[in-house]
Amino acid sequence: MEIPYKIYLSESEMPRYWYNVRADMKKKPAPLLNPGTHKPMTAAELSGVFCDELVKQELDNTTREYPIPEEILSFYRMYRPSPLVRAYCLEEKLKTPAKIYYKFEGNNTSGSHKLNSAVAQAYYAKQQGLKGVTTETGAGQWGTALSMACSYFGLDCKVYMVKVSYEQKPFRREVMKVYGASVTPSPSDTTQVGRKILQEHPGTTGSLGCAISEAVETAVSNPGYRYVLGSVLNQVLLHQSVIGVETKIAMDKYGIHPDVIIGCAGGGSNLGGLIAPFMGEKLRGERDCRFIAVEPASCPSLTRGVYAYDFCDTGMVCPLAKMYTLGSDFIPAPNHAGGLRYHGMSPILSELYHQGMLEAVSVPQTAVFEAAEAFARVEGILPAPESSHAIKAAMDEAIRCRETGEEKTILFGLTGTGYFDLVAYEKFHNGQMDDYVPTDEELTAYAAKLPKI
Amino acid sequence: MEIPYKIYLSESEMPRYWYNVRADMKKKPAPLLNPGTHKPMTAAELSGVFCDELVKQELDNTTREYPIPEEILSFYRMYRPSPLVRAYCLEEKLKTPAKIYYKFEGNNTSGSHKLNSAVAQAYYAKQQGLKGVTTETGAGQWGTALSMACSYFGLDCKVYMVKVSYEQKPFRREVMKVYGASVTPSPSDTTQVGRKILQEHPGTTGSLGCAISEAVETAVSNPGYRYVLGSVLNQVLLHQSVIGVETKIAMDKYGIHPDVIIGCAGGGSNLGGLIAPFMGEKLRGERDCRFIAVEPASCPSLTRGVYAYDFCDTGMVCPLAKMYTLGSDFIPAPNHAGGLRYHGMSPILSELYHQGMLEAVSVPQTAVFEAAEAFARVEGILPAPESSHAIKAAMDEAIRCRETGEEKTILFGLTGTGYFDLVAYEKFHNGQMDDYVPTDEELTAYAAKLPKI
Numbered sequence: 001m002e003i004p005y006k007i008y009l010s011e012s013e014m015p016r017y018w019y020n021v022r023a024d025m026k027k028k029p030a031p032l033l034n035p036g037t038h039k040p041m042t043a044a045e046l047s048g049v050f051c052d053e054l055v056k057q058e059l060d061n062t063t064r065e066y067p068i069p070e071e072i073l074s075f076y077r078m079y080r081p082s083p084l085v086r087a088y089c090l091e092e093k094l095k096t097p098a099k100i101y102y103k104f105e106g107n108n109t110s111g112s113h114k115l116n117s118a119v120a121q122a123y124y125a126k127q128q129g130l131k132g133v134t135t136e137t138g139a140g141q142w143g144t145a146l147s148m149a150c151s152y153f154g155l156d157c158k159v160y161m162v163k164v165s166y167e168q169k170p171f172r173r174e175v176m177k178v179y180g181a182s183v184t185p186s187p188s189d190t191t192q193v194g195r196k197i198l199q200e201h202p203g204t205t206g207s208l209g210c211a212i213s214e215a216v217e218t219a220v221s222n223p224g225y226r227y228v229l230g231s232v233l234n235q236v237l238l239h240q241s242v243i244g245v246e247t248k249i250a251m252d253k254y255g256i257h258p259d260v261i262i263g264c265a266g267g268g269s270n271l272g273g274l275i276a277p278f279m280g281e282k283l284r285g286e287r288d289c290r291f292i293a294v295e296p297a298s299c300p301s302l303t304r305g306v307y308a309y310d311f312c313d314t315g316m317v318c319p320l321a322k323m324y325t326l327g328s329d330f331i332p333a334p335n336h337a338g339g340l341r342y343h344g345m346s347p348i349l350s351e352l353y354h355q356g357m358l359e360a361v362s363v364p365q366t367a368v369f370e371a372a373e374a375f376a377r378v379e380g381i382l383p384a385p386e387s388s389h390a391i392k393a394a395m396d397e398a399i400r401c402r403e404t405g406e407e408k409t410i411l412f413g414l415t416g417t418g419y420f421d422l423v424a425y426e427k428f429h430n431g432q433m434d435d436y437v438p439t440d441e442e443l444t445a446y447a448a449k450l451p452k453i
Numbered sequence: 454m455e456i457p458y459k460i461y462l463s464e465s466e467m468p469r470y471w472y473n474v475r476a477d478m479k480k481k482p483a484p485l486l487n488p489g490t491h492k493p494m495t496a497a498e499l500s501g502v503f504c505d506e507l508v509k510q511e512l513d514n515t516t517r518e519y520p521i522p523e524e525i526l527s528f529y530r531m532y533r534p535s536p537l538v539r540a541y542c543l544e545e546k547l548k549t550p551a552k553i554y555y556k557f558e559g560n561n562t563s564g565s566h567k568l569n570s571a572v573a574q575a576y577y578a579k580q581q582g583l584k585g586v587t588t589e590t591g592a593g594q595w596g597t598a599l600s601m602a603c604s605y606f607g608l609d610c611k612v613y614m615v616k617v618s619y620e621q622k623p624f625r626r627e628v629m630k631v632y633g634a635s636v637t638p639s640p641s642d643t644t645q646v647g648r649k650i651l652q653e654h655p656g657t658t659g660s661l662g663c664a665i666s667e668a669v670e671t672a673v674s675n676p677g678y679r680y681v682l683g684s685v686l687n688q689v690l691l692h693q694s695v696i697g698v699e700t701k702i703a704m705d706k707y708g709i710h711p712d713v714i715i716g717c718a719g720g721g722s723n724l725g726g727l728i729a730p731f732m733g734e735k736l737r738g739e740r741d742c743r744f745i746a747v748e749p750a751s752c753p754s755l756t757r758g759v760y761a762y763d764f765c766d767t768g769m770v771c772p773l774a775k776m777y778t779l780g781s782d783f784i785p786a787p788n789h790a791g792g793l794r795y796h797g798m799s800p801i802l803s804e805l806y807h808q809g810m811l812e813a814v815s816v817p818q819t820a821v822f823e824a825a826e827a828f829a830r831v832e833g834i835l836p837a838p839e840s841s842h843a844i845k846a847a848m849d850e851a852i853r854c855r856e857t858g859e860e861k862t863i864l865f866g867l868t869g870t871g872y873f874d875l876v877a878y879e880k881f882h883n884g885q886m887d888d889y890v891p892t893d894e895e896l897t898a899y900a901a902k903l904p905k906i
Contacts, residue, residue: 004463004464005464005530005531006464006530008461010457011457011458011459077458077459078458078542078832078833079833089531107560108833108834109829109833109834109835109870111872148833151830152830152831152833170875171872171875171876174875174878174879174882175835175872175875175878177878177882178826178829178830178835178878178882179829179830180830373631376562376631376632377604377605377631377632377633378605379531380531380532380561380562380601380605381561381562382562382628382631417562419564419624419628419872419873420872422623422624422627422628423624425627425628425630425631426627429627429630429631
């Protein structure tokens with residue numbers, strides 16, 4: 001069977017279930033802990049913050065497959081299947097014997113993979129009869145995705161947007177408004193936690209951690225609202241597994257077996273989703289594969305953080321999660337790859353990394369933009385800075401193959417487009433790009449403040 | 454055979470030829486005239502401005518099918534096939550018995566259909582051994598598309614960008630730079646014609662007509678350069694026929710026959726391409742269909758212009774074309790639907806309109822943005838303002854079907870995405886949208902200045 005240049009599944013071939021990688025992990029990710037008692041969070045405790053069905057998914061370490069509800073499948077059909085593309089032009093440019101594939105999740109108005117979980121979370125909120133949801137957004141992809149999903153299901157949507165992104169990406173706000181969401185720069189004076197952070201750090205440009213605190217406070221203090229999160233959580237990785245399942249169906253159809261799978265990692269939603277079914281095969285001992293998380297050198301939670309219980313948010317109102325973390329009050333340098341500015345990492349990916357099932361590398365920002373531009377010129381797509389971390393690592397891997405002569409099959413996740421990141425591209429063109437990396441002393445100081453559990 | 458929600462052709466089903474609608478027109482579009490002698494432009498005269506192969510295509514009124522060169526097919530495979538989508542959610546919202554389909558051309562980094570002709574024109578320039586090309590761009594889609602194509606083939610690319618768009622859409626500049634193009638706001642002091650226009654209209658926000666003059670002057674005064682144009686010309690409609698041919702193959706496969714086909718029309722490249730093979734059937738008497746051009750009320754060349762020979766550019770350096778025109782020095786009000794600000798209309802479409810084969814309507818801008826937002830909320834895609842003219846007309850048609858109970862099949866062209874148009878969306882949200890329409894007196898005054906031929 002001839003392999004097409006771009007593989008699109010037909011509607012009948014598309015995944016009808018999400019895959020829960022926890023079911024195949026012998027050692028499960030550590031449970032979320034109640035920040036007061038340090039005991040595992042119960043479903044009852046979590047249900048004040050999250051929808052009931054999402055709480056169930058969050059805590060379920062055993063069910064391997066979740067059927068995707070018909071309403072969500074209908075929404076998925078609006079922008080899925082996403083193409084699996086053979087990067088012939090990139091291979092030629094790199095003169096590599098490697099075969100490079102990418103799964104492109106940017107062909108929807110949110111501009112990224114985030115829509116996969118947004119629609120699921122909005123659907124369950126609607127099913128539960130809620131009025132609306134609150135959330136945070138970094139670069140804006142998640143907020144846009146959630147706005148689209150809420151508009152579709154007729155839910156109110158309140159978004160706290162990390163201030164640096166709110167200011168650098170004003171157009172993202174307008175897209176969210178097109179879909180009827182309200183958008184507040186974070187930290188803000190609309191919440192107790194926001195006011196406290198502003199008082200302690202008056203000039204702060206914000207962080208995902210702050211914005212999460214504000215969104216959670218708003219959800220629990222408004223009846224009929226729940227909080228939803230675009231990454232980190234087990235439920236999000238479950239929904240995002242649609243990326244990996246779709247990729248695997250496409251690859252299996254043509255007998256393609258990746259030797260290495262690469263994804264950018266901020267909170268871990270894309271990487272966790274992309275690798276899920278392939279990691280399942282590895283965990284079950286059926287087929288081996290390397291997995292590489294790529295994070296920014298400015299926010300290196302896996303490569304330089306510690307594996308410990310920590311707060312998911314700066315305001316310390318959320319449950320504690322065991323994860324690779326830089327400390328919940330670590331505020332990264334204003335890094336234009338906004339979506340990867342999170343201090344921690346998905347507990348699932350953290351545990352897999354701890355078990356040695358997953359590798360991690362960190363890359364400096366300028367090198368990421370160089371890779372982004374090189375990719376754009378040969379493959380046509382203008383990539384998001386976040387996604388470009390994966391491009392950079394995939395190119396490095398392909399160059400190693402050129403040196404060793406190995407004909408590896410490399411798969412990477414191209415999570416989104418960079419149409420809203422042109423301020424960053426402009427800085428790159430003007431030589432104003434910041435390559436700040438935190439010092440060991442800084443990281444040690446943050447780590448010393450981790451909760452003692 | 455069940456019809457998928459989105460129809461993607463497989464690579465083997467994709468068009469391998471462009472369709473030249475002129476071959477099926479009994480009365481051909483009027484020839485371009487030499488502005489000095491008023492005699493038809495010869496191939497020799499045109500070859501100073503355009504590549505030789507493109508001159509041939511421009512003048513060829515008889516060849517029905519042009520095989521698409523293999524190198525162009527390879528490039529097309531990077532972003533084609535584009536999906537043909539059934540707008541179920543829009544139908545439901547409008548409670549219409551009509552079946553609405555749209556051909557979505559926005560899923561590539563140029564954000565529009567413009568890439569279809571850009572790659573063809575860059576390819577032929579490269580084949581001829583040229584150093585580079587010059588062009589104008591309005592909203593920036595064409596300039597972006599050409600930059601991408603030139604980057605792929607290793608050609609230099611000089612873009613004159615209408616000043617109002619250059620200022621309102623700074624990010625488009627950066628995209629063009631990612632692909633290595635140089636971008637100059639027009640009118641500029643880099644050309645004689647630009648300096649003249651600036652002297653006569655010091656505060657002008659520019660127009661496509663001005664920018665064309667500057668780009669042509671730069672091409673003819675730099676050895677190894679030729680000028681390329683993103684719309685209006687016969688050659689461009691030929692390349693854009695890939696949209697219509699692809700649509701027709703998809704529709705024929707599933708036995709779908711459109712009753713009405715709707716497209717926005719500035720210079721006519723998208724509409725001309727989309728309708729081409731369907732118009733061919735009508736011209737040959739094989740199957741009837743209605744065709745509707747939708748233009749902005751602020752720049753109504755078909756609905757309020759005159760059918761006469763006119764200059765294609767403000768500086769009057771280009772050949773004369775017979776077309777529906779508002780006059781070559783008509784400068785439309787600063788209208789955010791930048792791509793539809795052209796004073797004239799493709800000679801092919803003008804002749805078809807004159808023969809009564811094509812209808813035209815004009816729509817005011819606020820109504821267009823209302824339609825755009827309604828569409829975005831139910832169909833997910835954030836449309837370009839240009840494309841939203843077609844959405845508005847398609848919605849109006851579907852609403853009429855609701856009233857009459859007719860189950861018409863409506864097809865419209867969704868030419869691009871609005872990610873770079875959020876300044877306009879912001880104005881719309883803030884009630885600052887301009888609905889200026891030129892008065893009859895203004896139009897009469899412009900028409901009085903048309904060349905006497």
